[in-house]
């Protein structure tokens with residue numbers, strides 16, 4: 409299906425200002441260290457054509473810009489919770505937009521890639537992305553919020569070439585379940601009809617849709633991709649990501665026991681895992697995706713490799729370049745018969761959308777479902793239970809792991825506090841219940857690590873008030889170490 413309408417015209421106008429970026433790497437400049445990664449890529453003579461950089465401090469972004477000279481950099485933002493109906497009401501939103509604009513200008517990024525997912529639902533905070541409710545009202549809200557963000561960037565973010573970065577939405581992965589009543593490709597089609605944004609298609613995320621929407625029981629992977637791409641607005645895809653997949657640590661022991669009993673058509677319970685090797689199946693999927701006739705807006709093709717060993721990144725990128733270099737060049741330099749759209753020069757300020765109260769209530773229920781306080785029933789949940797068969801893995805394994813171990817193991821972070829809690833027979837499982845006991849509003853820029861540190865001090869104060877001083881001392885040491893780790897010195901220049 410080909411996109412049309414005023415927002416598509418606006419998208420095309422913005423797209424025309426963006427150069428072809430080529431084959432790149434999407435990285436976290438701290439993990440692995442960017443200087444040594446770039447050196448190893450140079451030594452193998454496979455320098456990436458661009459780097460997509462995940463959000464970090466302005467100092468680290470400025471240092472990255474300096475390090476790569478004139479090289480192309482793009483930005484993978486975070487903290488703009490555009491799936492949430494109350495996004496613009498939060499006091500943190502203005503701060504997040506101003507920060508995103510500053511980061512985009514530091515990098516001189518042609519686009520702002522943001523996951524179409526959230527780490528904040530109805531007052532509850534998460535360490536990793538929670539996918540949106542896939543419903544018609546939710547698509548409407550995402551489109552509205554995306555237009556608003558683009559409008560604010562138009563006002564606050566002007567690159568030196570005179571352009572404004574284009575907003576890209578990345579289709580998020582599924583982690584064991586899907587929530588909603590609408591098919592995922594239709595959800596993105598509706599958004600693209602109502603906003604001038606581009607899209608990022610992540611091949612690993614697409615695999616998780618095949619796996620957790622239960623499509624794999626009904627059809628082959630090839631057929632699934634064909635159907636999915638037939639509905640997904642492929643002419644809005646500006647970037648494609650490929651990253652690793654793996655069984656999650658919280659599920660590994662259980663999964664190896666279950667493997668013995670799996671029937672032949674079962675697929676592994678992989679989820680998105682940037683540190684893991686990229687499985688071959690994703691390149692087979694990419695081959696099929698790159699053949700799609702509506703893939704007419706592609707500017708970049710990147711491996712997403714944060715937290716992965718340097719040697720593995722270099723090996724994978726060398727093979728990736730060998731396999732896709734020439735094809736990508738042909739695809740992006742083919743003469744496109746671009747339709748002549750009537751375009752508006754500046755996006756109008758988005759008007760108020762219809763009441764979002766029902767969606768806010770649906771997200772309230774969603775947060776309760778995620779933590780297991782209520783069951784997935786209600787108009788926002790599909791009658792077909794195929795997509796929630798493994799929801800309990802998220803609730804009972806993944807989510808507690810996220811709070812106790814992800815982004816910092818509590819027992820390693822608060823060594824003395826945890827030892828003394830153990831002496832008092834206080835289980836850390838209580839921290840999970842404490843975290844989700846009541847909603848808390850968003851305050852300031854989103855940082856899960858610092859939030860976890862603050863909340864743990866509060867938890868200790870509640871369950872063992874006499875340990876408060878110890879917890880606070882450990883917390884202050886953690887905050888200082890964190891600040892130091894995120895503000896490294898200027899990396900050495902790579903020749």
Ligand SMILES: [Fe+2]
Pocket residue numbers: 578610649651712
């Ligand atoms: Fe991605």
